[in-house]
Amino acid sequence: MDVWHASIKRVEKSYRIILDEAFSINPSLLIHAHNYDYIYPRDNGADIIVIPDVLGPWVYPVMMGYGITDQKLQRSITNYMLDQFSLVLDKLSDEFESFEYSNTLGTLPEHAAWSENLPNWDDEIHPNSKGFRKLVETIISAPLSRG
16 A cells, blocks of 8 residues: 555655646646546556557556456456546646546446456546447546537
C-alpha cells in the first residue's frame, strides 16, 4: 500500500504540473479528460502501438509475479486503484476551474470471469472501438457538447 500511495501521489503531482503549465500558457484553455473503465487483467497487450516497451500487457504480469491468480482478487485490486485515480481527477477538477473529467468507471458491461478475448475490450486496459463508442455516447459526449 505504501508503494501505491506514493505512486498515486506522483500521478497527482504530474497532473498538477501539466495543468499549471498549460493554464499559465493559455489561461482560457479548457481541458477535458477521462479515466479508464474497470479493467480485466489478462495476458493481452496492445496491438496498435509500435513502441515495444509500451505494448503491454501491463497489469497481468505484475499480478502473476506476485502470485495473484484469482480473477476476483485481481479485479478488486485494480478497481481500488482506478477508484483512487478517479478521486485524484475529481479533486483536480474541483481545484482547477477549467479542468473537467468524465468518470467512465463502470460503463462497460461487467464480466464475472474472462479470457483473452473479451467483448468491448482491445487489450487488458483499453476498450476496442465498440467499447470506446459506448464510453463516448453514454458518458463523455454530454460534457463535451456543453463546452
